[in-house]
Amino acid sequence: MLTGGADGDGPLQARAAEAIHQAVSAGELAHRVALGRDARRRIGIELNELRAECEAGREPAFSTDFPGPPTTRWSGLLSPGLGRQPKRP
Structure with a gap:
């Protein structure tokens, strides 16, 4: 988190x-939007954990x-506009 309390934080915030x-x-x-290496590392860790959990439930x-x-069966559920009512003529 950027608090702006330390000297020199201005360029970081910019x-x-x-x-x-x-x-x-x-x-x-x-x-x-990952701001900084630490944020990118943490997101990577979360993704790896989610990938492992997903893979464990594969079978x-x-x-x-x-x-x-x-x-063939459910392809319409993944299309854009899911949940929207069709327009009637």
Whole structure:
């Protein structure tokens, strides 16, 4: 967290503000913006833990699949606009 309490924090805060501005101004918004190496390391740790948890549940998840190719039955649920009511003519 940037508190601004220490001398010399101004340049750090300016760099953080510039990074946030660039992320917001980009064409596609990121879900997270890692500011600094420590933040990136912590996000990496969380991703690794989530990946391990997901991989540990792989076999039980696959054992409950519907028969047939996975993209035919539920592909509409993953499309943009999920939950929106269709427009009526």
